[in-house]
Amino acid sequence: xxxxxxxxxxxxxxxxxxxxxxxxxxxxxxxxxxxxxxxxxxxxxxxxxxxxxxxxxxxxxxxxxxxxxxxxxxxxxxxxxxxxxxxxxxxxxxxxxxxxxxxxxxxxxxxxxxxxxxxxxxxxxxxxxxxxxxxxxxxxxxxxxxxxxxxxxxxxxxxxxxxxxxxxxxxxxxxxxxxxxxxxxxxxxxxxxxxxxxxxxxxxxxxxxxxxxxxxxxxxxxxxxxxxxxxxxxxxxxxxxxxxxxxxxxxxxxxxxxxxxxxxxxxxxxxxxxxxxxxxxxxxxxxxxxxxxxxxxxxxxxxxxxxxxxxxxxxxxxxxxxxxxxxxxxxxxxxxxxxxxxxxxxxxxxxxxxxxxxxxxxxxxxxxxxxxxxxxxxxxxxxxxxxxxxxxxxxxxxxxxxxxxxxxxxxxxxxxxxxxxxxxxxxxxxxxxxxxxxxxxxxxxxxxxxxxxxxxxxxxxxxxxxxxxxxxxxxxxxxxxxxxxxxxxxxxxxxxxxxxxxxxxxxxxxxxxxxxxxxxxxxxxxxxxxxxxxxxxxxxxxxxxxxxxxxxxxxxxxxxxxxxxxxxxxxxx
RNA sequence: CGGGCUGUGGCGCAGCUUGGUAGCGCGCGACGUUUGGGACGUCGAGGUCGUCGGUUCAAGUCCGACCAGCCCGACCA
Numbered sequence: 122x123x124x125x126x127x128x129x130x131x132x133x134x135x136x137x138x139x140x141x142x143x144x145x146x147x148x149x150x151x152x153x154x155x156x157x158x159x160x161x162x163x164x165x166x167x168x169x170x171x172x173x174x175x176x177x178x179x180x181x182x183x184x185x186x187x188x189x190x191x192x193x194x195x196x197x198x199x200x201x202x203x204x205x206x207x208x209x210x211x212x213x214x215x216x217x218x219x220x221x222x223x224x225x226x227x228x229x230x231x232x233x234x235x236x237x238x239x240x241x242x243x244x245x246x247x248x249x250x251x252x253x254x255x256x257x258x259x260x261x262x263x264x265x266x267x268x269x270x271x272x273x274x275x276x277x278x279x280x281x282x283x284x285x286x287x288x289x290x291x292x293x294x295x296x297x298x299x300x301x302x303x304x305x306x307x308x309x310x311x312x313x314x315x316x317x318x319x320x321x322x323x324x325x326x327x328x329x330x331x332x333x334x335x336x337x338x339x340x341x342x343x344x345x346x347x348x349x350x351x352x353x354x355x356x357x358x359x360x361x362x363x364x365x366x367x368x369x370x371x372x373x374x375x376x377x378x379x380x381x382x383x384x385x386x387x388x389x390x391x392x393x394x395x396x397x398x399x400x401x402x403x404x405x406x407x408x409x410x411x412x413x414x415x416x417x418x419x420x421x422x423x424x425x426x427x428x429x430x431x432x433x434x435x436x437x438x439x440x441x442x443x444x445x446x447x448x449x450x451x452x453x454x455x456x457x458x459x460x461x462x463x464x465x466x467x468x469x470x471x472x473x474x475x476x477x478x479x480x481x482x483x484x485x486x487x488x489x490x491x492x493x494x495x496x497x498x499x500x501x502x503x504x505x506x507x508x509x510x511x512x513x514x515x516x517x518x519x520x521x522x523x524x525x526x527x528x529x530x531x532x533x534x535x536x537x538x539x540x541x542x543x544x545x546x547x548x549x550x551x552x553x554x555x556x557x558x559x560x561x562x563x564x565x566x567x568x569x570x571x572x573x574x575x576x577x578x579x580x581x582x583x584x585x586x587x588x589x590x591x592x593x594x595x596x597x598x599x600x601x602x603x604x605x606x607x608x609x610x611x612x613x614x615x616x617x618x619x620x621x622x623x624x625x626x627x628x629x630x631x632x633x634x635x636x637x638x639x640x641x642x643x644x645x646x647x648x649x650x651x652x653x654x655x656x657x658x659x660x661x662x663x664x665x666x667x668x669x670x671x672x673x674x675x676x677x678x679x680x681x682x683x684x685x686x687x688x689x690x691x692x693x694x
Numbered sequence: 695c696g697g698g699c700u701g702u703g704g705c706g707c708a709g710c711u712u713g714g715u716a717g718c719g720c721g722c723g724a725c726g727u728u729u730g731g732g733a734c735g736u737c738g739a740g741g742u743c744g745u746c747g748g749u750u751c752a753a754g755u756c757c758g759a760c761c762a763g764c765c766c767g768a769c770c771a
Binding site: 130132133134135136137138140155157158212213229230260262263264266271317318319320321322327329338436437438528531533561563599600602603630631632633634635636637638639650652653654655662 | 695700704705706707719720721728729730731732733762763764765767768769770771
């Protein structure tokens with residue numbers, strides 16, 4: 122491609138609404154433009170990167186035996202009702218009507234359709250299968266943001282493993298886990314696999330692939346000395362032993378105006394240290410009010426509550442008016458003692474505790490000497506608290522740290538939910554019928570692009586890894602209006618094309634500074650500078666984008682030099 | 695869905711308080727001088743000021759409604 126005739130609209134001024142670095146650089150570099158909230162046009166540079174990322178994914182999926190298909194994005198609403206996910210996905214699902222008034226939805230993931238296809242399987246001898254596709258997914262996000270990091274329309278590679286039994290599922294899951302590691306390594310991002318909540322997908326186990334970045338929206342917990350890694354939604358920590366040394370019987374005491382854990386602790390330090398208080402929260406799970414008990418110095422992790430409750434359509438904190446109606450008191454004086462008409466969820470850190478303080482469900486009154494066993498009817502014990510930095514690792518006892526990251530992939534052990542919903546059963550050796558066991562595995566292609574940029578840039582612009590660069594080499598012609606220089610550059614351009622290098626010829630009649638700045642903003646890994654001075658003496662310059670290291674090379678040997686460096690870059694794992 | 699902010703040439707913005715018919719920088723076209731790190735001069739093109747309605751002799755400016763985008767929160771595979 123010749124730059125002088127390419128549509129590469131670079132900008133000097135950042136778009137005002139670019140919050141993430143990748144958003145700013147991809148717009149400034151002329152890779153993409155926003156059409157509407159969460160909807161982006163990929164320009165020629167962006168599309169070239171996207172196709173390279175997709176190519177890496179495709180190669181690795183094929184390498185583990187994946188079979189690529191292409192599924193429709195327009196789905197009849199019935200299949201989403203059949204799987205039960207029409208209600209589950211709620212407003213995130215795009216819905217529309219056709220001319221006959223029939224309800225349709227736009228696919229946000231494709232378990233339903235692959236489940237339907239799997240119903241054509243009849244024998245264990247046809248298993249295992251790995252099926253995948255890469256196409257557009259639609260999600261009506263409440264708040265698209267950060268450029269490609271959270272959008273309403275994007276490309277996802279989604280694959281599905283189909284097995285007769287759970288060892289088979291484990292094998293398919295592990296194949297994907299290692300394929301994903303290779304994919305992200307080849308893309309040039311350091312993605313780590315962490316334990317995750319399965320969320321609305323259901324299933325038994327899930328692992329996310331996370332790229333560390335402050336632009337990300339996920340909080341990750343890692344141990345400083347062992348390999349424990351988990352999303353905050355799933356992470357847990359070791360509990361320290363607390364001895365409550367018996368204590369008095371339960372009694373009421375007046376706490377006028379004390380409405381927070383801290384205020385109560387400061388007013389009554391002898392009986393109401395935060396770790397001796399029960400924090401009582403009121404939530405609605407699918408419109409059912411429930412009480413949630415956690416230790417006074419802890420915070421609730423809502424996803425854990427949702428997981429403990431089973432897959433729920435909706436979780437929300439109750440409003441103060443609702444709380445007064447349910448319990449007869451305002452937040453600040455709430456407790457679960459004597460509550461029998463509401464389900465009570467309690468965090469493990471409260472199990473077996475006694476001599477605690479909690480609200481009396483009467484404004485300005487609390488109870489002391491409360492025993493969990495004796496005084497509170499707990500329906501569900503679960504790990505509900507949010508881990509905080511410095512907590513104790515549940516595996517090795519070292520310290521846990523928290524950091525932010527971008528979720529670039531997520532793999533799930535689904536089980537039989539969809540095969541049962543769509544009648545995907547196969548017979549085993551004995552002739553008895555079993556639902557196919559499914560796994561589901563996703564990678565967001567454009568989000569992956571953004572993650573690459575987030576972790577590969579400097580103050581001058583993007584630094585694409587060779588494997589995903591829109592072009593591997595840019596030939597920067599100084600004095601494109603000088604015939605000898607232009608001819609030498611054009612010859613070099615054609616020679617590089619001949620040996621299969623992805624090269625762009627910057628033959629614009631621009632000042633050198635403009636061309637250098639653009640090539641660095643766009644982030645092409647190798648630059649060859651061809652100028653009149655060098656052409657006269659038979660040399661050109663090679664500059665690496667990373668580090669901007671420049672070396673002088675004879676014009677006759679530059680093609681082989683470049684080719685070997687490009688090949689090294691392409692192969693990097 | 696709650697709270698906040700913003701919509702003015704392609705991009706970034708001023709003008710609005712105090713109403714009088716639109717301006718700056720970058721970019722763009724032509725010509726000339728330049729050309730190894732984002733040049734300079736001259737001339738020029740380009741805007742129903744988000745939309746609709748209202749007030750007024752007169753609205754980018756005041757009022758109302760709506761739409762869109764962004765931020766915080768809620769939410770989120």
